[in-house]
Amino acid sequence: MNGSLANAMRSDWFGPLLVTIIAVVIVGSFNPSFLSPLNIQVLLLAIAVNGLIAFSQMLIIAIGQMNLSVGAIGGLCAIVFAGMMDVWHVPAPLAALSALSIGVICGIINGVLIARTGISAFVITLATLSVYKGINLGITHAQPFYNIAESVKSVGQGAIFGVVPWLMLPTMAVGLVLWFMLNRQPIGRFILAVGGNQHAAELSGISIENTVVTAHALSGFLAALAGLLLVARLQMGQPTIGDDWLILSFAAPVIGGAILAGGHVSVPATLLGVVIVAIITQALVLFDIDPFLVQVVLGAMILAAVGANRFRESRLSRKLKRL
Structure with missing residues (x-):
């Protein structure tokens, strides 16, 4: 029993789970409406949406890269989904399939450009962010x-x-599939191996x-799927969908213990990171605190999480040296 508890405490998800429980208790004690069915649904x-956004970035962090175009892809696919139903009256399933296909194509374009040119993923996805967003605005005229x-x-x-x-x-469903892929399937092992040591891989x-x-x-x-869910949630195809995804997409995986250099991510811990961000955001709303503080808190959480991960890596490195 003690061994199981010790193993759990060393897991990536234990810290975020503890923070989640403490946050729920503290916020719920100060404002009981936080635990109301309506607020839980919110x-x-x-x-639901932020989890997919975080998973989308988590996969790229796993290979030691970053994807700045996550929001632009999600926004473009959301617009395609809504526009096909609005303008061309395409049935919802066909519109969804088309939008998801475009998301995959956008991702493939990013991957091919990065792999074949050798240019940094930061530069490539910064460029494609502008391209995909430009297409979005060209389709919608900002309407x-x-x-x-x-x-x-x-x-x-x-x-x-x-x-x-x-x-x-x-x-x-996506969380379960990703966990199974990263832990049980060759492609998941390949992704983590490339992130851990590309030359050795x-x-x-x-x-x-x-x-x-x-x-x-x-x-x-996954970015496209998040865009589709947001269309369903908002009941419209808003051209600004995806504009504010970037910080969140990094915050949740990093809070969940992902190593930005690649090779180590955790699906359960990333999802718990999403939960923590959602709780903090909702708490700020319930306590009528200025919305700009959400961005301040997210930035501080990223710094704290990166610092904690760095400290853990340093301790592990010292232990290995002693052995």
Whole structure:
């Protein structure tokens, strides 16, 4: 029993879980409405979308890169999804499939450019961010699409037992698939190996280009899925979707113990990072604190998490040297 507890305490998810429990107790004690069914539903809606955003960036962090275009891809796919239903009256399933395909294509473009040019992922995705956002504005002329299919609206508004939103189901399914992929499937091991030591991974026969392209394609798919969920939640295709995703996409994986150099990420801990961010954001709203503090708090949390990860790495390095 003590051994199991010790192992749990060393896990990436233990710290975020402890912080989550403490935050819920503290906020709930000061404001009981925080634990009301309505507020829980609001929290879960935020977690459903933000979880996919975080997973999208987490996969790229796993290979030791970053994707600044996560929000631009999600926003473009959201606009394609809503626009096809509004302008061309395309059935919702076909519109969703088209939008998800575009997300994958955008991710593949990122991955191919990075793998074949050798240019930093930071530079490539900064450039494609501008391209994808430009296409978004070119399609919409900065105007929303309002005529969303009723089936999409009902999914965005529906909830299981009146509390758990339907939108949580895709996020939970994606989390399970990602955990299984990273821990049990060759492609997951390849992604972590490339992030951990690219040269060693190449010597062991792993195709760096295929792995990078695959990771970016999956990232694009998840960003697109987040965009679709946000359309269902907002009941419209807003051209500003994705504009504020960047900080969140890094905050949750880093809080969850992801190493920015690559090679180590945790799906459960990343999801708990999303929960922590959602709780803090909702608490600031409940206590009527200025919204700008949300960005301040997120920045501080990223710095604290990176510092904690760095401290943990230093301790581990010292232990290995002593051995």
